[in-house]
Amino acid sequence: MKRVAGVALALGLLVGCTDTAPEATPDPQPKPTPAALPAAATTKLGATGPSTAPACDGVPIAPGQDPQQVIDQNPPGSTFCFGKGLHRIARAIRPTEGSTLASGAGAVLTGSVTLTGWQRDGQHWVVRGVLPAPYKLKGRCEDERTKPCQRGEQLFADGKHLTRVMNRAALTPGTFYGDYTANAVYVADDPAGHRFEMSRTETAIEKSAPRVTVRGLTVEHFASRPQGGAVQVGTDWTVEANEVRWNHAVGIMVIEGDRATVRRNTVADNGQLGVGQFRSAQGRIVENLITRNNTDGFWIADWESGGIKSTRSSGEVSGNDLVANRGIGMWSDIAEYDRRISANRIRDNAADGIRYEISYNGVIEANVVENNGFGTGRGSGPSLWDGGGINVNTSADVKVVGNLVRANRNGISVQSRTRGEGPRGRYVLRDVLIEGNQVVMDEQTASTGVVENKDSPAPASVQFRRNTYRIGDRNAERFAYKGATMTWEQWQAAGFDTDSVTG
16 A cells, blocks of 8 residues: 555656646746845944054154154154153154154154143133234134134143134133134133143144054144144055044045055044045045044034045045044045945934045945934035935946945935036936945935936936835835935836835
């Protein structure tokens, strides 16, 4: 009986394999596969700053020595070791070709001077004769009426940054007023028993020669002018394992610094911007902690404030933590090209997480972009014109691929504006691919979509595909196109995300 049953089973299997058996009909519309999380979502940056620098072996520079004299007395290519303690820098250091400026011992380079000789003046205290002569001002401030962001000199009480006010009547505890006409500095706090310092030297290190290394230093309290850096970076420089903090404008500024590397630094609490890059090809800004920059009130939405701003440059921005900057997290603007922004963790910045504006040939890939765009002030708001998580503005040949974009003021904003000519052709929105991203739009998030002005309609080459959305109510109008807000079904009917999924 067992053998008969086995034969019957075999016959049944054979029958199932005959040509007359019906074949399974393939699904003409395979179900989309949800996008995967980028590795940056589960990766931590690790330690940054001087604690990660090795010991320094070279020509010693002690606190109180003039670093430039020591550098000039030694051949190019030398290593200079700043000793532990406070080095007051009265003039910018100009390193020689191939040299290294380093410390493994906790050296602090400061551009400040100690203020003494305070006198009581009514309800306030004043010190005179400490300010530079008035100079030409620039910079766009959040407060454009009084423009408090434009002056470079800042005041610190026992290391705490005081807030500038623009007239003596506005003085309160924790603030200061600099009267440049009378050359006087006023405070509301009694200076007795406290250390008051004012930043006065503009630059710590200038880009005076190629192939320089800067490592293991703390650089603070430099009176850098708007768009100027406390640390300038030149061609083939390496700037690594430093802490650059509490400088007035830009912490680290790469200026015509082809192939420069800025790596594993802590860049925090600078007055305008953490890191800047200008006319620098093939640069690498990697694995830095860039946080809490724009302490001095530069325009949050639209004037080079926040984490990183790069212009007319190319290269890599990857593996950084861009956190809680009062401005844009990562901003590529004006004729950027061959730019790759990848595997960064960008969160809690007041304006866009990432903005790619009037530029070319960019890849924005595998970043985690969370909780950006909730700043207040001019240019902030829920419109897609205000940006949000990732913003592609009037740029060509841009891929936004494999990012996690979660709980931002807007999700992904693609903008088409009229912006004129650039070095690689007219600035237009063209050939933009938004693919394989996870976009979470919760109750705080307005929308994802494409916006255009009447003279620059968005082209058909803007594609959204194979993305995964979490929007809650599918009937909510979380998308926008050609001036209309849309539900998920309407967005797909308009030709976007037809192979994407939502929940």
